[in-house]
Amino acid sequence: MNPVTAFALVGALGVGAQWLAWRLNLPAIVLMLLAGLLVGPVFGVLDPSVAMGDLLQPIVAIAVAIILFEGGLTLNFKSLADAAVGVKRLVIIGGPIGWLLSASVLHYVGGLSWAAASVFGGIMIVTGPTVIAPLLRQARLKRRPAALLQWEAIVNDPVGALAAVLAFEVVLVWQTAATVEEVVWTLAIGVVVATLVGIAAGWGIAKSFSSGWVPEYMKVPVLFVSVLVAFAATDSLLHESGLLAVTIMGVWIANSHLPSHAEMHRFKEHATILLVSGVFILLAANMSRETLLSMNWQTLATVVAVILIARPVTVLISLAFSNVPWAERLLVAFTGPRGVVLVAVAGLFGERLVQAGIEDAARISTLAFALVAGTVLLHGFSLKPLAQLLGLTASTTPGVLLVGGNRWTVEFGKLLKKLDLPVMISDPNRSHLREAREAGLSIYTGDILSEGAEHRLDLMAYETVIAATDNDAYNTLVATDLAPEFGRENVYQLNRETSESARYALPPKLGGRALGAGETYWQVQRRMWDGWEFRSTTLSEEFTLEDWYNTHPEGIPIADIGPRGTLRILGPKTTPKDARGTRLIAMLPMKEHRAKAEGQA
Template identity: 60%
Template sequence: MAVETAAGALDPVAAVALVGALGVGAQWLAWQLRMPAIVLMLAVGVIAGPVLGIFDPQRDIGPFYLPMISIAVAIILFEGGLTLNFHTLRDAASGVKRLVFIGAPVGWLLSTLALRYGAGTTWESAAVFGGIMIVTGPTVIAPLLRSARLARRPAALLQWEAILNDPVGALAAVLALEVVIVLNTAEQFAEATWTLVWGITVATVLGIGAGYALSWAFRRAKVPEYMKVPVLFVVVLGVFAVSDLILHESGLLAVTVMGIVIANANLPSYEEMRRFKEHATVLLVSGVFILLAASLDFSALSQLTWRSILFVIVVLSVVRPVTVFLALYFTDLPIREKILVATTGPRGVVLVAVAGLFGERLIGLGVEDGALIGPLAFILVAASVVVHGFTLAPVARFLKVTAAEVPGVILVGGSYWTTGLAETLKKAEIPVLVTDANRGHLRRARELGIETFFGDVLSEGAELRVDMAGYKIVVAATDNEAYNTLVATDLGPEFGRENVYQLAREKAANARHALPSSLGGRTFAGNATYNELNRLMWQNWTFRVTRLSEEYRMKEWREKRPEAKLLAFIDTAGEIHFIGKDDEVAAGPGVRLVSMLPPGEAETVSEDQKPTSEKKG
């Protein structure tokens, strides 16, 4: 039986499908255009919603609209908690504590003052909304960090602050709302305080208890492997719902604590769970932003005045910088990192969702300007997303707090061949790291001044000591084919499977030894094996970097170098691309080819005589 819908309304199933298509489509388009995904999602939602009227969440989805957002935010915060392993804090620990314990109350106070004297709201609305404004939005920070490629410490500071302050901000707003309720009703202050303390305590205990219980069950195989993720989801929703029944919005604290407990439990199946949650979070972030942008009411925005614009400017240019500098004043963090954190404070989903809910509650209490909280929240989110979305990466580059100007290459295995390739890439100004568990294999690379890591690239030590954000490509090139496959398989989800390579396996063509396509990385260099490449090195083959030009094109290079083994090319932006099977070479002027040449061809005076600045042939 068909479901009847109002005139012009979408069927609920079609509406949900449209949200997914718009959200994921916007993220994909942003990736193609190399622009901040959050900005594009916001624009797509506004165009589909209030501008064209194609989609209205309240009309098309109905009463499930707000619960969907609440559940999505809970799962997003839980996944954020799963990323907060205490080992990743290291030297950022002091800064994170200060941003939470000092920055949160200072930010609350300054935000309240900005609302009262900037936007002109009453003290009641200012205190409640000021508490919500503590949050900096993990739903926004995560995509921004992914595209900006910051250095490890400032990235950790922003990520931890965003995730920890989200529930703190929601609870601060709850506290302020309880005070407003006491002042506007007959409710006793002691009773309101007890409700708040009881709710926070229960939320914390629930989160810790559920986290430890799940960790115990997973570690002792009380839950089969195929049911771990479903059980995880059900427990997250249960903890969120129970905690919210006791104190509204305390569920955010409970699921965040639960995620942190599981992240630090050192579970064998943790990585699989975390990656699945990351995929779910990408979908949820896309969906929530589309829903919130599409539900924007332009008539509500008409209530805003020039003071609202002043309020946004004050928050971005005064409140955030002052809060961060006061919180980090006595730390030994470099001034460049303090400036970056101080100028980066995008707001996100939790701010809009909680602000809309509390605005309605204030109206119910007789605080008329509670109606301004929703529109103020939206323009603050929109402004901060656009400003930080377009400025974070340039500001980070200007302050020199990015992982690297040019994405680098990790070469796993300190062989004769990888050392030669690393030397060539270094001369071509490509960041390169050689890793090996045998210190002797790294001796030659260290003598050449090449950056090295002694240890297993999959170890916790590598995660703590190697700034993975500075590298784009991984090449597994040890003499152990099984280990190469393990490295490529494990690092594939983190770097993208299109950026993870391994040397071809000796017996890969044999059906008895063939591996599924889901295992291992891409092969390159014409499916060359470890033994083949190192044999060429002992036969005095050499590496060359050749620049193409209008006069010296790919065709001429091929004619002069018929036996050359082409490994990669460096585009005009300075990024390196290894050449796998069926990959096309962007062989335009200015592109540099990285290859191996036999002795006879290498000795010929030609275009290839110097690694990075060749003459015409």
Template identity: 55%
Template sequence: MAAEIAGLSPMEAFAIVGIAGIGAQWLAWRFRIPAIVLMLATGLLLGPVTGFFVPSRDIGPLLEPMISLAVAIILFEGGLTLNFRELHDAKAAVRHLVYIGAPLGWALSALALNRIAGLQWEAAIVFGGIMIVTGPTVIAPLLRQARLQPRPAQALQWEAIVNDALGGLAAVLALLVVLVGHQNLGGAEALWKLISGVGFALALGLASGAGIVTAFRRNLVPEYMKVPLLFVTVLGAFPGANAVLDESGLLTVTVMGLLIANANLPSYTEIHRFKESATILLVSGVFILLGAGFRFETLQLLDWRAVAFVLSVILIVRPLTVYVALIGTGLPWREKALIAFTGPRGVVLVAISGIFAERLVAEGIADGALLVPLAFVLVVATVVLHGFTLGPMARWLGLASGDRPGLIIVGGSEFSTGLAQALEKAGVDVVIVDPNRSRLLSARHAGLKYYYGDILSEAAETSVGLVAYNALLSASDNDAYNTLVATDLTPELGRDAIWQVTREKDEVARYALPIQLGGQGISGGRTLSQYLALLEAGWRFRTTRLTAEYTLAHWRESRAGAIPLAVVDRGKVAFVSDEARIVARAGSRIIALAPPDAPEVERRDESEADAGTPTGLPAGMVCLGRAPEDTRTIFANMGNPRPPTEQPR
């Protein structure tokens, strides 16, 4: 271990924390590895390895309140994430994992901590509550990287989101009970202090949340002040509750977040964006501070019991919790096995453990000192293990989507159906989404996946399984809706994965939108009506694979006049924004619209999607993406279509 060097000024220390935290997050995104691993390595490198940054030395007495406030905001964010209506509408597996799995996991974790790790019951019960949290900031990147099928991915994702709040509540309540019990008070006095302190914390949280909801609903606060007011309210409520009962402020802010999340506020989108940004900053900062302040000497407190504890959590506690919780859900054994052996812990576990450990030690519970090293070991073991095994295990169980890229096409039409057929031939997993059932007829009878509903609805997040798709094309006949969808889902998928057909009159100044709205354009600025006109004139979709002999130049020569739409390569689909600047190589597949008189290149064309009558429709019937005049007649001709609530196949 390197000797400590000259200290940094507080300003330099804050800069180091920000740069190191966000830098680690970016590198993790860039190289597709769990962010928590890089943040841990960065913190250890800055602190105990090099001595360049020592939080207790460089920040001093501000360190503890900074971490406490950061954890309070993180727990508030966890409360904001939990919408009980969404939980009620969620699949049975998710509800079982929450209602049964959370308390059972708490009990089994506490038992393992006491019997295997050797912790006193007080420390075991507190730490067991925190262990309910399976790391929402960790599980989402792992799910995207592993490309799981929608149902197990949704179960794991929603379990992490919901238990993020419940785990914090459980741990805080357990800590408050332990703290009051160790204050040498009489039984009645201790009970009164606990009830009054918890009651005040709950009342303050409910009152603060209700005040925010009332002010927002009655427009008593301008839009630009809503997020700052929310932030300040959290900062005020947290120490206010702590003044009555230590650490009860964490309970206050969590309850406050829960109330606001379930109030159906019209400004919730802005609040959601704020909490995401704040969480990334705070999680990064807290983990860098905890990593830099870690001392390798604390690992000496651990022995073989720590290894046995980690193994018991991974191989006994988590599987037993999941298998018991999922009884009666009807899930196949393969999905149960995948969920049972996937439970990464994240930064919330480490952050809360750091605060609770100090409080327990201060109250004379010596085993509290073991919480931090146990948390670090458990987080590193589960993140590294699941980071490397989730994908292979999913493939072995047949629950992975493979390396197939996923695309959501918003808007059913002849264009969407033909494009989806061509893309599926190129190895792309496509789902067409439309809130109008009649526009999905061609997709359904072409054997394509579809979803009848609004892509922006809360139900779509779980029903469609957004985590299984990494790109989106907004191509409905409503330009305003296309722009709304592309803008709203950009934070979810990233702007580089969002495309939109060109808006009508977009070249006219009075109709043009700011560049930050909508998605990227495709293929020379053509509108949906122009694509439909080409299809009606006999143009057809073609999927062509390039080889070392048949290059992009050969394709251009043999497909003169064709309109390149998309390139599928290396597990990604990218639409062509500039026809003169296509990036493709051997093995790439080019999806294009070819004119009626295009020469045949049968050896190169892998598929050909007929752009005339959609597959499966009665003769003479063409779906142009708009509701037919007499839908009842068409449905009668089609037989008995599936109910509108049908999910994608």
């Protein structure tokens, strides 16, 4: 297979696995792992080392660097908030303890020599942002435990790689004539240079972007090139120090308050999804059948000991006597998936140790892949149930965020709350939220697009956004800004007032989807003033959707809730589901309700 076909196959499998995982509500990382194994060692369709040759390792290295940089871009210090203490402990205390315990498990359970175990134990500090991100997206954790796992994964990635470098250099002292002073000097220079390069690159990007030295259309290309240069420059001085440089660079930019930071982050987030899926499939497909067949009871025992002993003990010691609640400690303790970085770095150091005369280091790649596969499969299916058991999910049922305090949103919110769906109404004007407060609805006084809302609200509890203020331009801004985060298919707004003048008309590509009958703010408010109300009806075999339309010819369906509790907002061209047990939410004239009640009396 030629390299072009190999790249196309990997891309199709990666994106296809992510899409299928979304459709089936399964962990994407699990399907990517299975896809890589099937096309690689199982059926032999793709052998990346043959198809891509010497390009494979550089491709993986660059992809990992970009993934870590994008991860650093998400680490805004304000988002750390009350999780700061836990993150510091997991990195500063948990790093060395995890290194020691992992190395001990590898030696006493896995049977590796201390030389190989110490190097691989350092790498095992890494918990894998490439795996954590899709798991958090699927599990919908509350903000603080999600921040703990995300920050630990991204910060510990370069720490684990550098720990492996340190252990490897110490092994070289034992095996060669190198002195301790030379090793310490090389490591210190590499870490210092990587830190300085990361800070300098981050500062340079922030300064040039904020000063207007780089045109808008060139910002993303300049950013990518800067990441590659920073990574290559430091990595050539000390292997794996480039990971530290790009992570620091990303964190610096994330905290520089650049106006275009959100757009850059979203673009690279899309690129990272492609890179994560591609690299994961490449590494899985690159496993040989011999490696898979060499896994035995000792391999399984090592993975089990890491999951049930090394990881929990590390986390519980690190977070002891901290302000982190016990439920969050247990969740973090039993959630330590490993991913692309572990496999890539372990394979690299395994080869170097073998060249240095440590023969049992050849088993490192096998153990690394077994650990990744075991933790991915386990945590992929266990994280969400465990979080639900500990009460750490944002919500069992995704709710609705209503932007704009008015009678229409309040009445809609009251019905959603009555149906046990999470609902929140946001408005910058406190007086607009008076009826919502009196109705006992959750409210947020402030701009939903503000940085304060981003850090104070747990938006993971909400899956649907409906912009329903009296300002069409603001509704459009809300829908456009929140669409990348919630998904454009989940963002709606009341229809905009049409204008004959092109001067006042907003581009149709902006904004959210229409809902209900596609009416404007003033049209729905006029209905509320005329005595309309929100009502829900459960469809059955005796009372079908057709019966509902015959009974309520003027009714306007707004949403339906399937038998499994899934809320679906309806638009002008969307037909409600005609299935038994479906709950239909609609706007109806109140006089219709009264006439029916009088007839029954």
